[in-house]
Amino acid sequence: MINVGSISDQTLAGVVTTATHGTGLGFKVISTHVQALVLLLADGSRRRCSRNEHAELFMASLCGLGSTGLILQIQMEVGPAFRLKERQTSLGFTEVVDRLDAYASASEHVRLWWFPQADTIRLSCADRTTEPRKPAASFLWHSVIGYHVVQFLLFVGIYVRAINPWIARLTVWLDRAPTLTVDDSWRVFNLDCKYPQFTTEWALPYTSTAACLLELRTWLDNEHRSPTGLRPHFPLEIRFSDQDDIWLSPSSGTRTTWIGIIQYKPYGFNVPYRKLFAQFEAILAKHGGRPHWAKAHSLKPVELRRLYPRFDDFIRVLEDVDPRGMFRNEYVQRHLFGMDGPRWGERVFKVRQ
Secondary structure, three states: OOOOOOOOOOOHHHHHHOOOOOOOOOOOOHHHHEEEEEEEOOOOOEEEEEOOOOHHHHHHHHOOOOOOOEEEEEEEOOOOOOEEEEEEEEEEHHHHHHOHHHHHOOOOEEEEEEEHHHOEEEEEEEEEEOOOOEOOOOHHHHOHHHHHHHHHHHHHHHHOHHHHHHHHHHHHHHOOOOEEEEEEHHHHHOOOOOOOEEEEEEEEEHHHHHHHHHHHHHHHHHHHHOOOOOOOOOOEEEEEEOOEOOOOOOOEOOOEEEEEEEEEOHHHOOOOOHHHHHHHHHHHHHOOOEEOOOOOOOOOHHHHHHHOOOHHHHHHHHHHHOOOOOOOOHHHHHHHOOOOOHHHOOOHHHHHO
């Protein structure tokens, strides 16, 4: 594959129908690599679609949340297998934001991990190479001590909130050394998330990145200064993608920055996250953000219609190919059709468990 996201546990159909992305200003979401689809429609018929054949169905299905039909076949553009040479280094937040354009375009694939508690950003720059494999391991993520110590401290942080900022600073110190890795592309693209976690991610216009990051920093600094403030985990992952023309893609029509925030669940224990995520999303929305379709969010048709000029075209195609709503799950009904109530609520699956 030409580009891959931070995890590869999804089905290929799931990647396509949520406009999943990797990183790189010269690379679009992975759905744009699809050349043709074969769908099983609600009436039992099979239909092949592409940009030249049933084009509207194709454009709706590329980020259609599985609601246009079952994807039976995917014809996708790929390339020769390749290796990546990745350099990682730690920099100050202000240094990166002040020179964001230079850093974001420094390599083919750039991503940032921001540790607000330490005012530090870990910069990853990766480029294609023919050099032999030279895997690198960090003490933090690839040692028994680093992995288990951090998880135990996160667990303690559930009950002793004051240590959470200290854990982040310890993490930055453990992973402070520059690293150089040469490995198969997917091994560099993928990130071992280690612990279970709650997460949300939003996409915003690239031109709004610096202003958004500065506002996020002010908010998080205020939280950390307050004795009763929120104590977020770390890091915030920041990635980039080029604009595309897919109807419901979060990067449709604009070069995009993706910002994700997490709350770990050490040993599977739940942690507070709803208030943190709500405030994060409010700031991203203020800067023109769109939520990642594979993550939980609160937007309904009124907001989505403002964000996506082709939203009504998508609904029209959906009602045409599936008039009875066979493929409309609770998520689709809630966010795209505005259904409300316990039957369509965001916690419906947790209730069923």
